[in-house]
Amino acid sequence: MASNEEGALWSILGYLISGLLIWGGIGYGLDRWLNPHHHWFMLVGFLLGMGASIYLVWLRFGRE
Template sequence: MSRSKSNNDDLNNSQNEENALWSIVGYLLSGLLIWGGIGWGLDRWLGTTYLVLVGMLLGAGASIYLVWLRFGRD
């Protein structure tokens, strides 16, 4: 009985880790896409060329901070 419980615990643990990794990827991609998109829209509206980069850097920084808040403070 303990061996099967141990296997179930290992399976649940690996699934939780996989879910956490996919959440991290989602945070990083969404930050880049959302803030990069806002920068792109502002570039088109204002006629500039640098706000996409600013938006992507802001999105990456915000995403990394959110990942740290959610997963890194254990």
Template sequence: MASKDEGAFWNIISYLIAGMGFWGAAGALLDNFLKTQIFVFIGIFLGLFLSIYLIWVRYVRSDPGNLGK
């Protein structure tokens, strides 16, 4: 069994948590300074799309022989 491919699933989950967590936290910090409510949601959805883009670049677009680094 190709063990290297198994790691890709856990890396995908890590990227998703990092994307939403980081940009969501940045949005929450901005909300805290500006006394608003909206930036945390903008941050979460920005992070969602960024992490899916990153996964697409890393695992989908690149050549199939070199997956799951």
């Protein structure tokens, strides 16, 4: 059981990183494309990605 918990830990870390990277990256791309002088989309993307990945972690590991 201990190793399964350790596994969950690493999976959660993976989800949090990829949530930030993907949505932050999409926001960054939108910024570059639409208004290169601001970073609003990236900020929104980071927050969105953070929220979505925490939601995903809850779905995967918190529901039972």
